[in-house]
Amino acid sequence: MTKHESNWLPTTPRKSATFDDYTLSEIRRAAATGIYDIRGGGAKRRVPNFDDLLLLGASMSRYALEGYREKCGTDVTLGSRFAKKPLKLATPITIAGMSFGSLSANAKEALGRGASLAGTSTTTGDGGMTPEERGQSKHLVYQYLPSRYGMNPDDLRKADAIEIVIGQGAKPGGGGMLLGQKISDRVAEMRQLPKGIDQRSACRHPDWTGADDLEVKINELREITDWEKPIYIKVGASRPYFDTMLAVKSGADVVVLDGMQGGTAATQEVFIEHVGIPLLSAIRPAVQALQDLGMHRKVQLIVSGGIRNGADVAKALALGADAVAIGTAALVALGDNDPRWEAEYQRLGTTSGAYDDWHEGKDPAGITTQTPDLMKRLDPVAAGRRLANYLKVMTLEAQTLARACGKNHLHNLEPEDLVALTLEAAAMAKVPLAGTTWIPGAGGV
Amino acid sequence: MPSIDLSKTSLRDLNLALHRLAKDTNETLWTISNPGGEHSIAAGVDAPVTINIDGNVGYYCGGMNKEAKIIIDGSAGQGVGENMMSGLIHVKGDASQSAGATGRGGLLIVDGNASARCGISMKGIDIVVKGDIGHLSAFMGQNGRLVVFGEAGEALGDSIYESRIYVRGPVASLGADCVEKDMSDEHRAELIELLKTSGEAHKVDVAEFRRYGSARKLYNFNIDNAGAY
Numbered sequence: 001m002t003k004h005e006s007n008w009l010p011t012t013p014r015k016s017a018t019f020d021d022y023t024l025s026e027i028r029r030a031a032a033t034g035i036y037d038i039r040g041g042g043a044k045r046r047v048p049n050f051d052d053l054l055l056l057g058a059s060m061s062r063y064a065l066e067g068y069r070e071k072c073g074t075d076v077t078l079g080s081r082f083a084k085k086p087l088k089l090a091t092p093i094t095i096a097g098m099s100f101g102s103l104s105a106n107a108k109e110a111l112g113r114g115a116s117l118a119g120t121s122t123t124t125g126d127g128g129m130t131p132e133e134r135g136q137s138k139h140l141v142y143q144y145l146p147s148r149y150g151m152n153p154d155d156l157r158k159a160d161a162i163e164i165v166i167g168q169g170a171k172p173g174g175g176g177m178l179l180g181q182k183i184s185d186r187v188a189e190m191r192q193l194p195k196g197i198d199q200r201s202a203c204r205h206p207d208w209t210g211a212d213d214l215e216v217k218i219n220e221l222r223e224i225t226d227w228e229k230p231i232y233i234k235v236g237a238s239r240p241y242f243d244t245m246l247a248v249k250s251g252a253d254v255v256v257l258d259g260m261q262g263g264t265a266a267t268q269e270v271f272i273e274h275v276g277i278p279l280l281s282a283i284r285p286a287v288q289a290l291q292d293l294g295m296h297r298k299v300q301l302i303v304s305g306g307i308r309n310g311a312d313v314a315k316a317l318a319l320g321a322d323a324v325a326i327g328t329a330a331l332v333a334l335g336d337n338d339p340r341w342e343a344e345y346q347r348l349g350t351t352s353g354a355y356d357d358w359h360e361g362k363d364p365a366g367i368t369t370q371t372p373d374l375m376k377r378l379d380p381v382a383a384g385r386r387l388a389n390y391l392k393v394m395t396l397e398a399q400t401l402a403r404a405c406g407k408n409h410l411h412n413l414e415p416e417d418l419v420a421l422t423l424e425a426a427a428m429a430k431v432p433l434a435g436t437t438w439i440p441g442a443g444g445v
Numbered sequence: 446m447p448s449i450d451l452s453k454t455s456l457r458d459l460n461l462a463l464h465r466l467a468k469d470t471n472e473t474l475w476t477i478s479n480p481g482g483e484h485s486i487a488a489g490v491d492a493p494v495t496i497n498i499d500g501n502v503g504y505y506c507g508g509m510n511k512e513a514k515i516i517i518d519g520s521a522g523q524g525v526g527e528n529m530m531s532g533l534i535h536v537k538g539d540a541s542q543s544a545g546a547t548g549r550g551g552l553l554i555v556d557g558n559a560s561a562r563c564g565i566s567m568k569g570i571d572i573v574v575k576g577d578i579g580h581l582s583a584f585m586g587q588n589g590r591l592v593v594f595g596e597a598g599e600a601l602g603d604s605i606y607e608s609r610i611y612v613r614g615p616v617a618s619l620g621a622d623c624v625e626k627d628m629s630d631e632h633r634a635e636l637i638e639l640l641k642t643s644g645e646a647h648k649v650d651v652a653e654f655r656r657y658g659s660a661r662k663l664y665n666f667n668i669d670n671a672g673a674y
Contacts, residue, residue: 216484217524
């Protein structure tokens with residue numbers, strides 16, 4: 001007969017790993033509202049990233065460079081393939097494209113100020129070029145997007161480089177979105193749209209389809225600008241080997257590759273989290289494509305999507321990139337999600353660090369908004385200074401790591417300087433698992 | 446009167462010469478012979494000059510044009526007058542797809558037919574096509590007018606914003622949020638003016654045209670309209 005104890009404790013309540021609290025709340029939200037969740041930012045789930053890689057540093061067989069004294073170059077030239085006037089930047093950390101419309105004019109100006117102080121470039125977005133941004137940006141990359149909002153030959157000629165956007169990491173295959181709350185008079189005028197509409201940008205370019213047409217399009221842009229400007233092609237990371245091959249074939253000077261952690265102003269959550277691949281997995285195939293074509297270092301590769309610090313920069317460059325771009329991190333440096341606004345984040349039903357309803361235009365930090373009272377909170381001079389400081393720190397960090405690996409230029413970092421902490425990262429970055437010589441899956445593209 | 450033979454002069458030299466023209470230049474009449482279907486001929490011109498092109502052109506002829514009057518005595522490839530800002534482009538033959546794409550101003554006249562995506566994402570340009578147009582024309586049209594003497598292909602004006610479309614012949618189908626609208630005196634007057642500027646006044650009866658534009662039902666997201674997307 002089974003002995004029955006009277007003082008047993010009930011089993012601890014167990015929540016489903018599949019149906020976790022977030023999932024349950026999203027099901028309830030969908031059931032209540034009947035519309036998919038829209039938000040800003042990039043993928044929030046954990047994906048293999050640069051933290052899964054380590055630099056080896058110097059050892060018996062490698063000489064280190066003196067940390068604070070010996071030279072370690074950081075400069076980069078972008079667009080040397082065809083352009084008469086390539087961009088020469090002091091640091092390989094650039095500012096990614098973000099639109100006026102999604103960001104306030106003050107935020108755009110702050111990005112320009114910060115980038116210029118640090119000797120790097122900033123980039124327009126899906127809303128045309130503002131005078132504030134042009135005025136404050138020493139090196140300004142002008143995006144050429146499917147929507148062509150505000151596109152005109154005068155701004156094209158004022159730009160220092162042209163970036164043809166095919167896609168972005170947050171949503172490869174998706175167009176832009178700017179909801180009515182942010183279509184102010186000025187935004188509506190620049191985009192030539194009715195005020196207050198929920199604007200959805202095209203996901204395909206209107207006047208070319210495929211790489212053969214793109215080649216002709218690039219030539220047209222070169223003709224209009226008399227072959228002066230570097231022409232970038234930006235793609236969301238999905239098929240990096242073939243996309244890079246086609247970009248080079250189409251005549252790009254620079255390929256910009258944006259991983260799934262790369263942010264967006266507003267897109268469906270399901271798109272952000274489920275389309276595209278992590279940056280870590282995209283760099284080696286892109287570099288391989290450049291090497292197979294004999295174009296590595298001739299066509300430059302800029303990578304973006306989740307770059308946070310100098311270690312990420314050093315590792316991305318070691319994998320073969322020429323430069324990186326930051327978006328989300330730059331906004332944080334300006335003041336995005338700052339805990340000083342916590343009370344207001346709470347009122348919006350969120351908390352600092354998690355605020356991502358950028359499309360609603362209620363940003364307490366005054367960055368992702370077009371509301372005058374909120375916009376005023378961001379001082380473009382002070383915010384620009386913060387961004388410049390941050391860019392400087394990242395550059396110093398990358399130099400520190402490069403010197404530790406015995407490199408006198410960031411571009412001398414190489415895959416051999418890296419190992420991986422996880423099997424996934426080893427396979428994706430094609431570097432050995434730490435302490436072994438094992439690169440899982442080596443041999444494939 | 447500069448006369449450029451594109452079988453002897455490079456495209457780059459031609460476009461550079463055109464870009465260097467001052468607003469008050471006396472070189473106001475240019476003739477381009479043997480265009481040979483080259484792409485990007487006279488792209489990015491910003492001067493009030495007349496450019497006669499004697500033959501067929503490739504892609505993006507007159508792209509981003511400002512002020513120039515470009516007459517193509519032949520047919521034009523993809524994206525003729527793309528993103529043009531002002532001026533006139535007149536194609537005497539047919540135009541390939543995406544004619545006048547994203548155009549922000551000026552007038553594009555096609556004497557023959559235009560292909561698919563004519564006036565796609567148009568933002569203020571006026572386009573007059575004397576023949577037919579292909580599918581997805583005026584897709585996401587934001588502003589400007591598209592006049593078609595012949596027929597329109599499928600999904601005309603899909604996701605259209607504030608562009609106005611006038612078609613004389615049958616329309617295969619209308620795209621999402623595009624509807625037929627009443628022709629008022631204002632619209633008849635607008636159409637007469639457009640016909641006049643394109644040299645067709647009194648040759649065509651405005652009463653034969655029907656007007657299409659946005660129902661504006663998709664301007665703000667409403668879950669009940671999800672099936673329309």
